[in-house]
Amino acid sequence: MSISSQNADALAERLSHSGLRATPQREVVYNVLLKKRDHPTADEVFARVKSELPTISLATVYNCLETLVQCELVRAVNFERGPTRYCPNLRPHAHFHDEHTGKTHDIDLPADLLDKVSSVLPQGYDAKSVEIIFRGKTAPH
Amino acid sequence: MSISSQNADALAERLSHSGLRATPQREVVYNVLLKKRDHPTADEVFARVKSELPTISLATVYNCLETLVQCELVRAVNFERGPTRYCPNLRPHAHFHDEHTGKTHDIDLPADLLDKVSSVLPQGYDAKSVEIIFRGKTAPH
DNA sequence: GCGATAATTAGAACTATTCCAAACTTAGGC
DNA sequence: GCCTAAGTTTGGAATAGTTCTAATTATCGC
Numbered sequence: 001m002s003i004s005s006q007n008a009d010a011l012a013e014r015l016s017h018s019g020l021r022a023t024p025q026r027e028v029v030y031n032v033l034l035k036k037r038d039h040p041t042a043d044e045v046f047a048r049v050k051s052e053l054p055t056i057s058l059a060t061v062y063n064c065l066e067t068l069v070q071c072e073l074v075r076a077v078n079f080e081r082g083p084t085r086y087c088p089n090l091r092p093h094a095h096f097h098d099e100h101t102g103k104t105h106d107i108d109l110p111a112d113l114l115d116k117v118s119s120v121l122p123q124g125y126d127a128k129s130v131e132i133i134f135r136g137k138t139a140p141h
Numbered sequence: 142m143s144i145s146s147q148n149a150d151a152l153a154e155r156l157s158h159s160g161l162r163a164t165p166q167r168e169v170v171y172n173v174l175l176k177k178r179d180h181p182t183a184d185e186v187f188a189r190v191k192s193e194l195p196t197i198s199l200a201t202v203y204n205c206l207e208t209l210v211q212c213e214l215v216r217a218v219n220f221e222r223g224p225t226r227y228c229p230n231l232r233p234h235a236h237f238h239d240e241h242t243g244k245t246h247d248i249d250l251p252a253d254l255l256d257k258v259s260s261v262l263p264q265g266y267d268a269k270s271v272e273i274i275f276r277g278k279t280a281p282h
Numbered sequence: 283g284c285g286a287t288a289a290t291t292a293g294a295a296c297t298a299t300t301c302c303a304a305a306c307t308t309a310g311g312c
Numbered sequence: 313g314c315c316t317a318a319g320t321t322t323g324g325a326a327t328a329g330t331t332c333t334a335a336t337t338a339t340c341g342c
Contacts, residue, residue, distance in 0.1 A: 021308070021319065042298080057322045062299070078219050081330075083298060096266055109261055117235075117258065117273060120250055124280035125237055132258060133272040139265035162288065162339065183329080198291045203330065222299075224329060 007034060014071040028052050029064040033074060033088040039095075039104045041083040079104070079133060094132035107134070148175060155212040169193050170205040174215060174229040180236075180245045182224040220245070220274060235273035248275070 011030050012022040032048045033040070040048070046061045065086055068074040075087045079097050085104065087095075092114055094107040114130050121127060152171050153163040173189045174181070181189070187202045206227055209215040216228045220238050226245065228236075233255055235248040255271050262268060 019319095023307085023320065025321070055322085057324095059300080059323075060321055063321075076221070078221050080217070080219050081225050084222050094261070096262070096268070099269070105266075107261060107263070107266070113258070113261060117254070118275070120235070120254060121237065121248060121275065125246075125248070125275070125277070126279070127237070127275040127277040128240070129276045131274040131276070133274075134259070134262065134266070134268040135270045135272070136266065136268040138267070160288095164289065164338080166290070196291085198293095200292075200331080201290055204289075 007031060011071075011073065014073055015067070018071055020067060020071075025049075025053060025056055025060050026064045026067060028056075029061060030068055030073065030088070033068070033086055037088060037106075039077060039085040039087050041085055043083065045086065077104075077131075079135075094134060096134040096136070096138070098138050099135060100137050105138070148172060152212075152214065155214055156208070159212060161208060161212070166190075166194060166197055166201050167205045167208060169197075170202060171209055171214065171229070174209070174227055178229060178247075180218060180226040180228050182226055184224065186227065218245075218272075220276075235275060237275040237277070237279070239279050240276055241278050246279070 007030060008022070008027050011027060015022050015026065028049050029045060032045055036048070042058070042061055042065055045065065046056070046058050049056055049061060065074065065076070068086075069076050073088065073090070075089070077085045077087050077095060079085070079095070087106070089106050092109045092111070094109055096105040096107050097103075098105065109132070117130055117132070118127050148168075148171060152168060156163050156167065169190050170186060173186055177189070183199070183202055183206060186206065187197070187199050190197055190202060206215065206217070209227075210217050214229065214231070216230070218226045218228055218236060220226075220236070228247070230247050233250045233252070235250055237246040237248050238244075239246065250273070258271055258273070259268050
């Protein structure tokens with residue numbers, strides 16, 4: 001079984017779990033995200049998907065991305081004003097935004113860190129998710 | 142000396158430090174942010190400022206907010222797609238976004254937490270700032 | 283006060299996203 | 313296998329938030 005059809009299966013399962021259907025558009029959008037994990041915008045996903053599905057519309061790309069976010073297969077990320085970016089990394093991780101290159105890197109987090117961070121919340125605050133964003137520069141290489 | 146003129150002095154100093162001028166518009170925008178710290182959008186700031194400066198334009202509000210961010214008197218915050226929000230709290234703090242009310246709360250952070258969080262960065266990553274966003278719900282009250 | 287520079291203004295332009303209504307697809311019941 | 317209902321896609325129009333532009337106005341140092 002190819003990696004891609006494994007993904008397709010996982011996707012189909014998550015979708016049907018929510019009463020949704022597996023469609024070629026959804027599969028291709030998801031595979032595009034998995035293939036190049038550079039936090040693309042909807043427009044960038046659109047461009048990449050077109051080579052496989054030339055007739056897909058931008059509205060569909062937005063729909064598919066939204067669906068994947070709902071299914072929790074993909075995270076939508078907003079660092080600053082500007083287009084939303086999409087990230088298929090489901091492990092607990094932070095984002096490092098390099099202000100020189102504009103690139104975003106995933107930073108894996110040790111298992112206990114999010115708990116430690118959440119422990120600063122006062123009584124009565126119930127966090128469902130925690131997002132950590134670093135901004136700065138990376139060493140020349 | 143009134144609180145407001147203290148702010149005005151602090152603002153004027155920061156501005157001239159960057160070769161910028163103190164203007165009524167910049168002062169009023171800054172005071173509006175300090176007065177009601179509910180993370181308003183540019184539109185909301187515009188509405189509030191109008192009562193004092195009825196002829197101010199929305200473009201000027203955007204300019205002033207941008208200037209204040211440059212001077213590091215104000216932080217711009219983007220939780221998700223949607224308008225940028227502005228926060229005059231300069232202490233180290235996280236944001237808690239209540240998904241029910243839509244409101245955003247500041248969560249003060251212990252002095253060492255940001256260092257602790259930053260210590261997860263691999264060699265070669267040099268973070269200039271760290272942002273922490275919680276999402277969830279707050280207790281009924 | 284004068285000139286140079288900076289800031290403000292209104293409106294047009296632009297970008298990212300959502301909405302809409304029509305066409306198409308799919309799954310399941312017969 | 314066909315029909316129907318529901319879900320999905322599509323292109324274009326509409327919207328929201330922000331930035332740009334060119335003209336006017338204000339401010340600072342001299």
